[in-house]
Amino acid sequence: MVKSERKPIEEIKDSIKGYKNILNIGCGGCSSVCLSGGQREVNMLNAELNTLFKAENGSQKIDGYTIERQCNAKYYYDLPEILLNYDCILSMACGAGVQLAAEIFSNKPVFPAVNTVSIGIDRDIGMYEEKCRACGQCVLGYTAGICPVTRCAKSLFNGPCGGTNGGGMCEISNEIPCAWHDIYERLKEQNRLDDILKIQPVMMWQNQVQRTTIQEPYKERYGK
């Protein structure tokens, strides 16, 4: 799922300065799963901000409300009435949710409280690894299921660069494994080294333009 990380509190506080009544909208989807913006995190952030507000001047106040998901408009149904009492929205959803909220409530300022990091997997409680950059042209089939775009620091498509350290680590850090070293090891184990023997042609980058995805069975509905 989409993994995100809460912004530093100073940055959040700075972005909402000047607004008296703020509503912090949490997201029950990806933000909850990666423990960055669910109901519990909304309450925690509100407690911190209200404490800071009180210490300052006491004119600002923040309340919380968590909805199922912020990436689908139908989950916003009870917000318009609630928002009558607020002059600004702080959203703990990923970038997509913040944008939808800003679109639906176009007359109210919407501020993000989290930085969307990546599409990733869960390693352990609170630890998440980036795995996918949504390039739109998945090549995982020939790289033993290891993404060269995401995991290789240089997004190489043809084998490791000359910087692989002893122990198979990427040149930029001793803690990051070299993706191509791992691809080689795994393909060797599965006897599929031929996949990377041939030269992979240049990538036709699909993610340079905003994409609207319409699934095949629904193409007729939208006149395609």
Next chain:
Amino acid sequence: MKSGSNLEKVLEAGHFAFTGEVGPPRGSNVEAVKKKARYLKGMVDMVNITDNQTAMVRMSSWAASLFVMQEDLEPNFQMVCRDRNRLAMQADILGAYAHGIRNILCLSGDHQKFGDHPYAKGVFDIDSIQLVALIKKMRDEGKFLGGADIDTPPKLFIGAAANPFGDPFEWRVHRLAKKVEAGADFIQTQCIYNMKKMREWIHQANDMGLTEKTYILAGVTPMKSLGMARYMKSSVPGMDVPDEIINRLKGAEKKKQAAEGIKMACEQIEEFKEMKGVAGVHLMAIEWEHKVPEIAEQAKVLPRPVMN
């Protein structure tokens, strides 16, 4: 003749090639480039001009190459995949060729994290092997990557880099094969200290017939001091410095360490002259260009052949 460059002529004639390297200045200082080039004049067949090496911004490789040509030295224009997309690459290739540059080296480039702009966006639109194939397509088919015809195709001598030592070791020679298949005319390796592994790698390359399809130039960097040896062993990515090197330098007095380093480099060059599959040596005397004449003399690679 694919390009008619001096290096190509030297290699085709069967001579043992000797090339050097120059790093452009961290500014627009023309004299700095020319001064370095003057040290190498007559000492080498061709000189590499690095491209924002270790991701530190310097005068661009093609610009410095032009100044080097003014000093009657043949440049090897380096292009890294980190800084340009495929459009800019093709455009720069055309411009460089139009100005008289005849050699090009295709590299991935050190990651931007190492340099003075660590949060810059690394382009990496295509990788080094795809770049080699791109230039070959421009030269031999006369077409851009997108397929359209080129008005006066660039005839460049295409080079690629090879690192015989990175992990996984068994895969390195296959990567070399891919570069050769993509169209690399010559290969320059990273600086070699582990001669044992180098012999093994060359042996594998010979077995695969790669040394008949491409010219391999072995990289040599003389150690200036024990400190440099230790630094290269621990902090430079992809470097394999065996303990014998460290010990030999330890054995020498501090003032004599540089001379010992040069002596070791010359011993390597002697072995490379005899090694099957090695067509020449690429000397990387980083920030030590004034020593190149002395090293060339000691390595007995002078005089350099003059090709017409």
Next chain:
Amino acid sequence: MEISNIFSSALLYNLARGPLVWISFLVFFAGSIFQILRILSLTKNDERIGIQAKDSKNKKKPAKEKKKEAILSWFQQLKLTIVGVSPIMIIVTTVFHICLFVVPVFLLAHNIMLDDAWGLSIITFSEKTADILTIIFLATALFFLLRRLFVGRVRSITSLYDCFIWIIATAPFLTGFLAYHQMFDYRTVIVLHMLFGELMLIAIPFTKFTHMFFFFIFRFFVKSEYSLGKGNRSWY
């Protein structure tokens, strides 16, 4: 014989203060150990995933991060937990559990018998203190009963089992209290007290009273979003 006579019979009296004591403690200990081992066997220790380099050439230790001053005081942090959501329930249940443990263990009457039988002399409450604590306990138990009967969302999930559990937990204290104050027929009440106490001991490992140990295992040894310790076990 009337029912009250059954309970005051010599047989039951001697059973209750004799072999049944041994049996009930044995079952309690054996059953508890069994349950603890069983629940632990359903989890395994995960390898702690550390962000350590494979063979780190970098000998420098990471610079110690300056501990950021917490914006929320410990009390404010507490309010963000269940304590802030249901404060009364938390207070009541804390008092309930403290008394549940403390009253039988430090009761004068129990410890006199312990001293007589095993020579173990442990500290005790004064009788007045124990009495007050028992009343407090009974009050909190009543709170639980009323909650279960009159709060809609709790009643909807209540069954007969839950009522029996309440009885098993409360009865030893109630009968003990009555016995101490010598209300009703002492003999009957004390036998009932012993029997209920033994029933409770036997019930602990085999009913939801196992939360006595499971609470600590789950909260401190098994990892989850709400765990309180650094436990690294996960379910199979």
